[in-house]
Amino acid sequence: MLMSTTTALDGKPISRYLGIVTGEAIIGANVFRDMFAAVRDIVGGRSATYERALAEAREVALGEMQKRAEALGANAVVGVDLDYEVLGKNNGMLMVSCSGTAVIC
Numbered sequence: 001m002l003m004s005t006t007t008a009l010d011g012k013p014i015s016r017y018l019g020i021v022t023g024e025a026i027i028g029a030n031v032f033r034d035m036f037a038a039v040r041d042i043v044g045g046r047s048a049t050y051e052r053a054l055a056e057a058r059e060v061a062l063g064e065m066q067k068r069a070e071a072l073g074a075n076a077v078v079g080v081d082l083d084y085e086v087l088g089k090n091n092g093m094l095m096v097s098c099s100g101t102a103v104i105c
Contacts, residue, residue, distance in 0.1 A: 001066050002076035009076060012105040018072040022099045023065030025057040028092060057096040058082065065098050074102035
């Protein structure tokens, strides 16, 4: 399935708009991940552990959105938007949400 942040797909005219589709993924931050991230905060650098967790959550959210688009009969999603938030007690949960418009090209 094609998914794009743009509102049009080059060479593929949109013949029908099917509606908005969404996907969400929420992951918990565990003690060890937080501990290693705290060390990174002190010494500087990137937190590969958090980056992997966010990448996994993003893939889950996009996959969920794709399934919802397929259920509508779509073969593409345009106007995809990704959002990242922290939730829960002490901001212990990371959420990735996405939305777009399911279309037939």
